[in-house]
Amino acid sequence: MTSPRTKRLSGLVAVAALAASGAAFVGGSSQAAANGPTMDIQLLSFNDFHGNLQAPSGSSGRVVTDHKLVTDPKTGVVSAADVTTDAGGSEYLATHLADARKGHPYSLTVAAGDLIGASPFLSAAFHDEPTIEAMNALHLDASAVGNHEFDEGYKELQRMANGGCLDDGAGANNQDSCPGGKTFTGANFDYLAANVVYSGTDKTILPPYTIKNIKGAKIGFIGMTLKDTPSIVTAAGVAGLQFKDEVATANALVPVLKSQGVNAIVVLIHQGGTPNQQVWYGPDNKPYTVNPTYDYTCAKGGSLAADSPILPIAKGLDPAIDMIVSGHTHQPYVCNVPDPKGQQRMVTSASSFGRLFTDTDLTYDRRTQDIVRTSVKSANMVVSRDVPKDPAQTKIITDYSALARPIASRVLGRIATDVTRAGNPGGESQLGDLIADAQLADPSVVTGGRKPEIAFMNPGGIRADLTYAYSPYGEAPGDVTFEEAFTVQPFNNYLVSLDLTGAQVKQLLTEQWSGSNAGTGKKILQVNKAFSYTYSGTTLGAVTLNGQPLVDTQTYRIVTNNFLQGGGDNFPTMAKGTNVYYGGLDIDAFANYLEASSPYTPGPLTRINVG
Template identity: 85%
Template sequence: MTHSRTRRLVGVVAVAAAAATVAATAGGTATAAKNGPTMDIQLLSFNDFHGNLEPPSGSSGRVTVDHRLDPATGKAVDVTKDAGGAEYLATNLANARKGHPNSLTVAAGDLIGASPFLSAAFHDEPTIEALNAMKLDASAVGNHEFDEGYKELQRMADGGCIDDGAGANNQDSCPGGKTFTGANFDYLAANVDYAGTDKTILPAYTIKKVKGAKIGFIGMTLKDTPSIVTAAGVAGLEFKDEVTTANKLVPELKKKGVNAIVVLIHQGGVPNQQVWYGPDNKPYTVNPTYDYTCAKGGTLAADSPILPIAKNLDPAIDMIVSGHTHQPYVCNVPDPKGQQRMVTSASSFGRLFTDTNLTYDRRTQDIVRTSVSSANMIVSREVPKDPTQTSIINTYKELVKPIASRVIGHVNTDVTRTQNSAGESQLGDLIADAQLADPSVVTNGQKPVIAFMNPGGIRSDLTYANSPYGEAPGDITFEEAFTVQPFNNYLVSLDLTGAQIKQVLNEQWSGANAGTGRKILQVNAGFNYSYSGTTLGAVTVNGQPLVDTQTYRVVTNNFLQGGGDGFATMAKGTNVYYGGLDIDAFANYLEANSPYTPGPLTRITAN
């Protein structure tokens, strides 16, 4: 497999770090003692950073460390610890490297995309700058690396600026005359080819040398990436099977004298719930602690997508660093020869990193499988802030103020994404109404009459008391609006028949979404429907029954229009027309309908 573009080589070597308690050890037949001269190597890893330069807040900024009984309810609750933030991640990584002269740092994708406004306002250039300063050596791409299209991903890797009007569209590449040099680390995309070719859009692998030891890193995203990203962003690309891709690269690496191979993959697993015994000696089912799976008896759910991949990757692959599910685990999974092989994931948002220590056999030029030990480490905020990261954050906080602080509207009360029993939310109503009102999706004078919004794309609430820039209570800044919809999706209008719209509604609980819980689409005022269990009831448009044979103009974001979230029928729409950004429609609607008060949740009815 070849890569059609030239990439700079990033040398290796980092110093390394303090080590953690062994959480798990992979089994094998050889031992370091029998194999001759060896060297110790440290591998630090993380995943799903999502541009969280500042410490994430709420549940996104905590890890579960224990459990306790709530005296008021008698129920078991989580004991948590605050964690994360680039300033603390950098310090924790640097501390971990101390005493480890042979150290590498790698990641498993989604480092950018779905980022907080501080990074997203500058096309995630600040996050790449921060990761460079953390001495990251290599990373797989994840699905969110494609949020702004694969060409933008290539720019992230190689550098360069966008002429985007210096904040005219609420984003500013290379602000204040800054330059963007791209990633100093290797972004890897082994299973993403230009369609009809064997050329990857980014390098498939990288070989790192540590004092003569050669370690190959293969980087991949999940093969299902096209179903969960904007179709336009991956048009012309082919996403190949993860196992087939990696296994084909093993002989290629071996020809280059590389026997030590690690896979970085943006696909993951989900830990099963933990059974915790309280002080009353009774068992309680609780959320697992960050270190429960698998070191303390925890297990991954049998349907975890990473398991069939791990079980079928070539036995020559020594370790798997995974991500995507935002879960913490350090587990052994048997390879095709039945030998245990380490599979790790470090939660998300920079709250954890994985510290792996291994032995490299100079005679076989391979990793001694029995030596591999890993543990997830909390990114404690009880350490000094890294000054370089602080400088990066402060620089961009100043640069973002003109975009972020602009007041775009006013709300009279909190407007939340909390769903009622039918699955409808105040913010869902507001966003769907904003989509319907957006003039950018009107074609030939034809206005949409139905709007659909996926609930997973609503990421935060509009809070009346929140005043990040000292604005009056209830005032909503562009930054607050962006935090609600952080993906920079385009709005798209299209034609669907009444029958197709009913099929879309049925796909909320069938097809790819069967058995996964409801994915209730948020809809505009004037569109109503009911359901009972998994049976669709009455559907009306402006008070009139939806007619199967009639064509209706629909507006949604390009993620849903491309069939995302399992709504395959959306992709069958005709007369597709791309409008402006969803965040602009949202901001404009708030500005035009201020002050805003949410109405009753009566658009969706569950019987």
């Protein structure tokens, strides 16, 4: 592993040190001898783990492995349904990786970002320190940073890499760094951020690449996040940083690596693609359009959608780059995409939440000091739960579960029925209503006696349903614990109040389906009870507050989270608000509202309507 001193360097200084160190985890053994002019090397990879130490539940903990025909008992209509397998959890991921390394004396394990951020409570309650410990324990060698690595700001990301404890009041805000006297030493793997620099400089916030030396076989790994990260994270977390173009950044590093004798190059990038739907022929020999199985794209005839962001990147990266490990879209695929010279080049992604990993075998030619491109063979593997749990991962989960219990099990209030993210035709959801009302009711955003009138919540920030029957700590059905509430809103965003004119509010609403959000699917902002609007297609209709039309020239007090306030999710008008005032955490407002409104019953979905 890279030494602690080397690990803490950034930019080209770190690159030189890493190249000199020649460090690598080699299949659990550094003593195996290389054989002949070529050597076989294994590369294991995954992405978008998001702190899922415990096996994820629901659809987040399943992968599509097959399809079947089902008949509706009432109508007799025959349709195709997914056959799924439960998958994921660090205890199983670690075991599968260890098993995959057997028989492969030369093995490296890498990731394509979003290891942390938007994490379940067990990891997030401790600033994702448990996840970094888990990644160390499963012998991760290197990872690109993703957009969610910036959720708590780039300085916190640097702490994830370098170690150290936060003075956060020992759980005062439902988070506790280094609990119970623990120490946090940071990542034993290389966190890479080639395209993230301090504004006005060429200095990267973390090393841009690392060189792994396996018995003289040098492989360079360039790590990057998507250049659009500033539009999907909190503005304050990336203030003072510049995110550079992915293709230009990687291509500029190719000669830098070659100058150090590195011809074998792999890009780890937090940007990805979306598989097209699968056409499946059932036992009746009829075609059905279905969700693709985890291994359908591209090995079994599947393909990536033409508008997949990874495709122009893959087609633009220097032909000297031998392979691309991608992420961000949470999709599974293993595809050959031609490089600028028309050569096939492997591009992979292993879904998310530790449900899959990609197993790649490749041949390294010692004479050319390069990867034999035609030798690269990759396949996604299911992290099934029918294997023994890894003891080291179990200990991490057990230890932190005990430390988290006092925070996690506190009952906030009750719900009378399930409260879900499912939207009406206009995109309004029960949970969206609840969260927007909670934001509006929060006293922490009141300033100068001015209370907000309109609340906006981004739908992507609502991460789970509240389920009446769920009782993880033995509480009564309907009781909502802090952990359940946190799982709904896991970002620890701050609430912010600000002024917008009526015209700006209308412009904000049109940005749900225009500008950078055009063609990506509507991002329907959730709103509070007194505010409503209609739309048809991409045309905004009536907009009212307390039953009265919004006045373009009038100023309205708005409340939202700091992610949206900074223009996140491509809502630039929000960033133009004036008289900005920061309040408390969004999870606290949600918790307080649940307590005050218990038992909570969702109302009719009448705030957002399609005209």
